[in-house]
Amino acid sequence: MGAILMTFFSWIKKQLQMITPTIRSDRRKRRSRHPDYHQKKKLTPENNFESDQTDTQQTNQSKTNDTLKNEDDSLNAFQNTASFEIQSQVIFTYLDENDRQISSSDIIRGVVGESIQFKLPDFSDYYLTSIENFTHKFEKSDQEVTLRFALKDGLPIMIYCLDTDTGQILKSVQIISGKLGQSYTVNAPKINDFRVISSTGPTFGHFDHQTHGVIFAYRRTHWETVQPVEYFVKLKDAHDVYDSPQGRSLKTGLPAKIIIKIFARIDLSDKSSWLNIGGFEWIKNSNLEPSDPPIHNLIDTITKTSRNPARLAGTIDYVSNKAIAVFDKPYGNKINALIHGSRVSISATIVDDQNLIWYELNGNGVVPKMYVIVDRS
Numbered sequence: 001m002g003a004i005l006m007t008f009f010s011w012i013k014k015q016l017q018m019i020t021p022t023i024r025s026d027r028r029k030r031r032s033r034h035p036d037y038h039q040k041k042k043l044t045p046e047n048n049f050e051s052d053q054t055d056t057q058q059t060n061q062s063k064t065n066d067t068l069k070n071e072d073d074s075l076n077a078f079q080n081t082a083s084f085e086i087q088s089q090v091i092f093t094y095l096d097e098n099d100r101q102i103s104s105s106d107i108i109r110g111v112v113g114e115s116i117q118f119k120l121p122d123f124s125d126y127y128l129t130s131i132e133n134f135t136h137k138f139e140k141s142d143q144e145v146t147l148r149f150a151l152k153d154g155l156p157i158m159i160y161c162l163d164t165d166t167g168q169i170l171k172s173v174q175i176i177s178g179k180l181g182q183s184y185t186v187n188a189p190k191i192n193d194f195r196v197i198s199s200t201g202p203t204f205g206h207f208d209h210q211t212h213g214v215i216f217a218y219r220r221t222h223w224e225t226v227q228p229v230e231y232f233v234k235l236k237d238a239h240d241v242y243d244s245p246q247g248r249s250l251k252t253g254l255p256a257k258i259i260i261k262i263f264a265r266i267d268l269s270d271k272s273s274w275l276n277i278g279g280f281e282w283i284k285n286s287n288l289e290p291s292d293p294p295i296h297n298l299i300d301t302i303t304k305t306s307r308n309p310a311r312l313a314g315t316i317d318y319v320s321n322k323a324i325a326v327f328d329k330p331y332g333n334k335i336n337a338l339i340h341g342s343r344v345s346i347s348a349t350i351v352d353d354q355n356l357i358w359y360e361l362n363g364n365g366v367v368p369k370m371y372v373i374v375d376r377s
Contacts, residue, residue: 086112090135091144094121102126102149110138125152125180154180154207157214161189164197164217165226165266166244166280168321178207186214194218222269233275234259234291239283243319245274247282250318251370254283255356258331259294278334280322305330305352307360312346314359314374316367326365330358335365344372 092106108118116136120128126149133145159174170191178184185204188196201214219226223245235258241250245266254260254277264276265285273285318324318340326336330352338344348360349369357369 088112088138088140089142090116093146095146095148097150112138112140114138123149127152151179153177155209155211157184157186157212159186160215161191162215162217164219170218180207182207188216191218193221195221223266224269225267227265229262229265232259232261232291232293233288235288237287242282243280245282252368259291279325305350308349310346310349312374314344314346314372316340316342316371317373318371324367324371326367328365330366
């Protein structure tokens with residue numbers, strides 16, 4: 001009986017051991033679900049969501065703090081760098097005398113405190129007159145520099161007044177000038193006893209980079225017609241020689257029966273007529289007749305001349321600013337001319353059969369004696 005009981009209790013114990021793990025397992029489950037109040041609070045769904053939010057916020061906050069810290073570090077680094085390299089600019093403006101802009105402005109940028117590297121532009125038609133607000137370094141605030149220019153002068157216009165018949169300059173050369181591009185108009189100067197018959201060159205236009213010449217041709221008011229001619233005449237009587245038609249009589253004249261060449265004829269308003277015999281020498285168109293060119297001598301009555309060697313010096317005495325003709329021999333061909341006041345050396349005197357005396361100029365032609373003042377010994 002006792003043995004049976006022992007066996008029964010062993011069986012029951014065995015059964016209990018088999019059941020216990022199941023009970024403990026459920027208890028562990030309960031405990032795992034509800035270990036204590038704080039653990040229970042953490043394990044609720046709401047608290048799980050809040051916990052996730054908190055963790056996310058903490059993470060985001062941490063990231064934000066890191067970002068702000070990085071930005072602060074970058075800003076500090078920029079400020080530290082910028083404090084040494086602050087940029088500014090200078091505007092260069094180009095104006096003329098009338099405050100008109102002659103070119104677009106230049107803008108130069110640089111670091112404050114550094115020198116400005118600037119090259120003045122080349123405006124070919126202008127020159128610099130002044131600089132306003134001049135600066136040579138970049139400042140903390142932007143600056144504006146104004147450069148003022150003036151237009152250059154164009155090259156001048158030269159005005160000449162010539163006697164078209166004699167080639168004489170009637171008036172000193174006039175010069176007019178003005179700014180490049182400025183317009184001009186040239187009028188012929190008024191000269192007493194002369195009238196303008198023509199002009200050569202631009203009498204109106206604009207000043208530019210070239211010199212222009214304007215020539216006004218004048219003729220004496222009382223000269224009606226001027227004709228270039230070329231023929232020979234034979235003088236019937238002796239003729240006085242003049243420095244111009246109706247002008248001053250020269251010291252010597254021409255003998256009768258001489259054959260001379262005529263180069264021009266002028267008819268005056270008083271109906272008189274004058275003939276040019278070369279240079280500034282004129283005779284009246286009277287007491288003469290047309291002639292063939294001379295074959296040997298211009299004067300058929302001259303048969304001989306006498307030559308006497310001499311060693312003299314003198315000065316040509318004619319008309320101021322005018323020249324006399326130099327001939328190859330008495331009454332011969334013109335080979336040269338000598339202006340009034342020229343110095344000459346005389347190698348011989350020549351006398352013709354009309355008692356006219358000529359001076360031989362060191363073998364370089366002859367001139368009439370009356371046109372030379374011989375130096376006194």
